[in-house]
Amino acid sequence: MGSNKASAASLLRDVFGFDDFRPGQEEIVEAVARGENTLAIMPTGGGKSLCFQLPALMQDGVTVVISPLIALMRDQVRALQASGVAAGALTSGNSPEETEMVWNALQERKLKLLYITPERLSAGSSLGMLRNIGVSMIAVDEAHCISQWGHDFRPDYLRIGELRRTLNVPLAAFTATADAESRVEIVEKLFDGVRPRTFLHGFDRPNIHLAFTVKNSPRTQILNFVNARKGQSGIIYCGTRAKTETLALGLREVGHASIYYHGGMDGEDRRIAERRFQQEDGLIVVATVAFGMGIDKPDIRWVAHADLPKSVESYYQEIGRAGRDGHPAETLTLFGPEDIKLRRSQIDEGLAPAERRMADHARLNALLGLAEALECRRKTLLNYFGETKVNCNHCDLCQNPPEVFDGTTAVRKALSAMLRTEERFGSGHLIDILLGNETEKIRQRAHTKLPTFGIGKEYTRVQWQTVFRQMMGHDLVRPDADRYGALRMTDAALPILRGLASINLRRDTIKAAVRRPTVTSMLSEEHAPLLSALKAKRRGLAEVANVPAYIIFPDRTLIEMAERRPKNLDQMARVNGVGAKKLQNFGEAFLKVINNEVEPLHPTRRKLAGRKCGALFDKLMKVQTDLARGSDGTGKPLSCSASQLAKVAQLRPDDNVAIERVLGDQKAERFGSAFLDVLRNAG
Ligand code: ADP
Ligand code: ZN
DSSP states (O other), X not given: OHHHHHHHHHHHHHTTOOSSOOTTHHHHHHHHHTTOOEEXXXXXXXXXXXHHHHHHHHSSSEEEEEOSOXXXXXXXXXXXXXXXXXXXXXXXXXXXXXXXXXXXXXXXXXXXXXXXXXXXXXXXXXXHHHHTXXXXXXXXXXXXXXXXXXXXXXXXXXHHHHHHHHHTOOEEEXXXXXXXXXXXXXXXXXXXXXXXXXXXXXXXXXTEEBOEEEOSSHHHHHHHHHHTTTTOOEEEEOSSHHHHHHHHHHHHHTTOOEEEEOTTSOXXXXXXXXXXXXXXXXXXXXXXXXXXXXXXXXXXXXXEESSOOSSHHHHHHHHTTSOTTSSOEEXXXXXXXXXXXXXXXXXXXXXXXXXXXXHHHHHHHHXXXXXXXXXXXXXXXXXXXXXXXOOOSOBHHHHSOOOEEEOHHXXXXXXXXXXXXXXXXXXXXXXXXXXXXXXXXXXXXTGGGSTTTTXXXXXXXXXXXXXXXXXXXXXXXXXXXXXXTEEEEOXXXXXXXXXXXXXXXXXXXXXXXXXXXXXXXXXXXXXXXXXXXXXXXXXXXXXXXXXXXXXXXXXXXXXXXXXXXXXXXXXXXXXXXXXHHHHHHHHHHHHHHHHHOOOTXXXXXXXXXXXXXXXXXXXXXXXXXXXXXXXXXXXXXXXXXXXXXXXXXXXXXXXXXXXXXXXXHHHHHHHHHHHHHHHHXXX
């Protein structure tokens, strides 16, 4: 069973591309994979198909799926095939070739899922055929079609009971219709009256209080939340391993019993942490998402997210660890523009195929929709999973309905500032334009001449930041990872720009945004990726020298480097905090980061570690460094992003046109033929 679980999770990720189960799925998958007869009632859109598709892959033999809708069936088969799963359908809509292919695959015992219509069962030859192909299980979709009193009655469904008896294999039935009469009928007709393992639960966890807050001083916000719940067991989820350690320490310093937990710890340490959390009262675990699987503590009183989770599914799973005993439990999720940017770039920089990245963006959008929701969180959350009847009064928005206003004008001003500057800047610079600030950068680029210059004086900088955050939350604009986070407009913004749609924004968060921004958020966003590359370099150097990071350079200095982007040692020497000694010791190393933008330690590269394309990536990187200023060394500096290099290494384009598709024309012209040489030599 333990190994089943591991392979279910890895199949979920590798085949279906999901990181988390949706509510209810995991238990159903486990039962079905164990070979239990099951009946699962789940709302439409809740993710039923996965509950038989995944177990089908965990078993030998073929799973027969009976489904009444040919179009749906063909969609599923196509989707499975696209994910590399051997699936086929026998329907009246098949071409002779398709049917032949299915038969061949069955003969060779290669097929994992065979979809058939109930009508097909009635055809005399079918039973005999199904007896001889090694069926491991029967899955029945839309099982309520067996109910004679329901409006979807399909007489041929009555044959399924006979099929089950003949094949003598487990049967899993699925439906979204939960009324008691049809359930009784399903049990009678499909399972001969023997009650199967039944899953019928709504997804609502009414004892859990839901709340989101915009991040402004995260440490204090988390501390306040924790202080108000002293002595209670809770989990704080953080986006990075390092943060779990510092936050756990910070909490201990102010008297909270707390430990950290993340995937980088060795197995023994993790087990100790799990055991302590399970056994000790009132312990706080500060953890990455690695924590939680297999934790079965009923009295976790609260879950806080110090950083935004990556999808609604993850959010639901993580908060769902609280209050299993049914007693009141509380949650708090912090989110801010940095989170949105981070999650977007993780998706963009990942190596998943384009459709999967799009789906990931959509799932992230759903979570942002929840974060920026204007009414009941529970309703927004459960609607996403298909549940429509929702009672709440137990979330921050029900208790304090937010003040909203028509933000159309503000959004249009912001969009206009973006478009007038060709979508080449981050929100920092755009806000300077809106406010009419004559910064050096504005003067250099003659942005004072823009018609949008100074048209946004009704708001302060921080208030504009909340407008931009909400725009990101509504997916009207997206930071472009390949261009240091410059904001681009999405299609969703078009109707607003054209005056065909309006948009409501929350006023309260705009009003509340008066706190001084921290030093790092003062750094305009386009420099943030470079800053984190500089910090990574600093961390590496600090580890080698065995000194704290700030000894190498303090944050201030790195920020200035990121903004000024010195091109040589002379310019580097002018950055505050870079003395002669440090210039000599570290100057080159940081210059390299600045002028390359891509570090060898880049996460994109790390993912390729140990693979053939990893070595290829390194070769491409070297070639592009050599050509950074063209073959004669006098050209304009140009470099590819890590994700572009990774794409070249993986897709191995074989001509200039294909290269251009990945790199765009400018970079293809500079690096194209050199890259093709590398790829050809790699064989
Ligand atoms: P149902 O048959 O219950 O109406 P589907 O099986 O068609 O629902 O699934 C609905 C949607 O949910 C599909 O787009 C599917 O890709 C998505 N989905 C299913 N399981 C997950 C999961 N674990 N994480 C994210 N998305 C999922
Ligand atoms: Zn509510």
